[in-house]
Amino acid sequence: MGGLDRTRFVGDCEHLEQLMRAGRIDQVGPGSVRLIQRAADPLESTQAHLYLLTGLFYDRLPLDQFTLAANRAHQALQRNPVPTFLAEFHAISSCVTALNGEVASAVEHIVHGVRAAEAETMPSVSTALAWADLGYAASIIGLVDKAAEFNHRSREEGARWGFGMVGTVPRLMAALVYDHRGDTPACIRELESLCALARSRTGDLFANLYYADRLCLAYAAVRLAALGGDPGIDAHHFWPAGPHRPHVADFELLFLACSAVAEGKGAEAITLLDAMMHAGPGNPVETLRLRSLALSSLGDHAAALAVEREAWRLAADMTRQCQNIVVQGVAANLDRAEMAEALAGYANAALTDPLTGLPNRRHLEERLAEMTTQCGNAVIGVLDLDRFKDINTVHGHLVGDQVLMRVAAALTTCFGPQDFLARYGGDEFVAILPTTSIDAAYGLGDRILATLRDVNWSDIAPGSQVGVSIGWAEFDGRCATTVLGAADKAMYRAKSSAGRN
Template sequence: MGVGVGSAAELEHVRTLLLAGRCAEASALTRRILPTAVGADRADALTQYLAVLINLRRSGEYSATMDAAFEATRAHPDPARIGLLHSFAAVVALHDGSLERCVWHLVLSARTLNTVDLTNATLVRAWHNLAMAYSYAGFHGHALSAIARARAIASSLGMQTAHLAVPGIRVRHAVFLDQRGDTHGCTRILRDVVYDLDLRRRSGELSMLRPISIRAYGYAIARLATLGHPGPMADTHPGVLLRAHDDSVTANDFAALGAVCLAIAERRPMEALARLETAEVSDETLGAAEGHRLNALAHLVAGRTADAYDADRRAFRVASASDEKLRDLFVEGMAARVDHEDLRRRADWYAGAAHTDPLTGLPNRRALEQYVNGLVARGESLVLGVCDLDDFKAVNTVHGHLSGDLVLQRVAGVFSRVMRRGDFVSRYGGDEFVVVLATTSQEEASEIARRIVTAVSGEDWESLVPGTPVSVTIGWAGISEDGPITTVTEAFMAADHEMLKAKEMPCAS
């Protein structure tokens, strides 16, 4: 049961405020709606609030809001809302510095939205926001395809499409090319953007555009001028466009860097350099390399060729860093796929959901108990190890529970990769895993522990959950039919005790 027509109307007003660039007002209204929102309306309100936070770059609230939004959406699933939420989560991951998580959410968003048959305004918003997320992440071809889907659906519904102009997507593509050395390609795209603005002005659509779009058009003109190509609209100064009312961080970034561009174009390089030194802009808006590229253009206007060359090389290195991350991500993705396939083959031994952990695909606690009881009944001795992730709570706190789930899945893959044939791995619960080594000495168990600790610590956690390294501590206990420990519960308690002792020791393993 929702909160009624009034709240639905208020949520629609929140969207209207965001379209108008009145993000602070949208934030206040959403915060007023949330305490009483329930059911599907709460899922919508939390999703909308996440959009507000992204526009204002209030990153301290990202994690908790995103977790709450996904939880509410799972209780009231709707493919369009789920796809929209994943597009927002992709931007959050990008801001967090995790290209891996960003791509994961982009793929889930696109796949979910492609399953929707019934078209509505929410689906239009979802494809629009997915296009923006693609654009921020540097996937410009995907961004253009997604915005084309949004326009097609909007047209089929008879909706106005002026707010789907989103010139920022093409502007980001243009500077992406310039930062990597393709200035000709950049100029061509920017000229096309400025020409599009001229057409909209002539047809009277300028007043229908979102303020953020008007600022993006202004930046296109100013950026084109830095390359020695003044725009064709002599009667529209870019400074006016860059001041269109919008209090989002992206709009402020366009204005700050646009002022730098105008100073360069009007041959005031010292002013441009001074503005760059004090400008606080987000890397997502135009890429982390844009400041370096403008620095190079300012030095070039000032006649400082060597300084311009150095700044330009920095721009190229920063811009190319994301390409290198994508290559690494591809290799790591293939490795994770191999790990997962091997993991699934092992899990097939334990048919049925009752014996398998749904998150990791590993055997669960019930399967562990059956396996150990079977070994003990046959008179075999074994060693059980409790593996606990260190400071795992920080991952959930800083990055959200979805990111924590990805960490657990990757750790499960690491276990699958490093364990010997015949060894048993299960997820006991939470962030605890249990390994069982049959007919193994304590010396062999110590070597297995070293391999596990090294493999987990050696993963590239910085690309998945930046700033929260993941490691593991292990405690062991033996089980035998005629020994002091004969059951899984007893062994787990003993091994857990040893694990906690190991955590208290320096350089525990």
């Protein structure tokens, strides 16, 4: 990006950004598609892919449509791996997965996005936007400290290029998270800070506000009023005129419900909340919180408490998922440490599968040749994943790669230090068990099946269950390749049976 004007977005993507600024989301998607088709500059085309993803996200299209566009964007990024663009890709993907309840996947995208943004040696105005969107993604899943950190990075980067990043979205989301967790004083402080920012936005500063910033400042004002505070601004002055896209129309119902609560019109607020078609900013927790405030204003404190408890339960569930991710992260670190020790003899990259870190087919063939000459006893196993093609079809190859990596890590925990496990190709693995009987191999196969059944696949491939079919054959001094073929045939017999081992 060194030859480009780093104060602008690439080529006609500047126009797409202006559409975003004005809130004309319905034009971003079609404009992105046209730009992808005609752009001669590969960087311009790649950034247009990212704007297309943003438009799809805001339009709340089905996940499968987003996944298809994300796969195409990823292909463009493989051809043009600009760190800033990679950071933006992961920020958008994190937002989508978070709002679909896939917290672990959302966190993973944030980590990848931060690494990409920090690796950018030629930062630009697009880098500031990537940091802002990473902040938004972090705020969705309640990582308010990280959201504040990324928001600060966004403002710093934007200031370098004369691009004023206000960062109201993650700040508003953080305020709501505080309230959802029971820390209403912290929520009020953040809302008051946003209202002070709104009061400072007059003249050109108001005219240059992003559409999303106007929405958030307006909502911060009515939300503060609903909690009994004085925003000191006319929230309706900041709220953009309609008609609005679906996600903003739902947000507007929350805005009006807050206004009604602040004005003591609890029944009207409940009617508006009943009209909600989608979750608001904070997902269903915010809708429940407003319903509780409305019921309290009507004097129905028992009902308000019941709704509040449901809101707390949902907010706690997000925290629980984040805690599970920490535990899984520690376990993954241990798995990686054990795998690194097991793979210490595979230092030569030519003998290692780059995706899973296991020995590759070439390494396996060398080991089979050694077995034939050494004439030792062993059992050879062929492991083939079940329904893996369906995962690639439904969720895309990016998810398929994540599944393969997780399978490899899980399989490694089942084998001993003397065993040899290789990725043979695609979704097929081969194991060599020295000094092991065929009966012991079948017992190991049962443990492998149980291990994969216990893996939580929903965070990376919702609705999918990964299984494996295993075939075993004894090596007793014959040609090892022949024994491998026998194990392969046994695997296909297992695949057609219920046991799959």
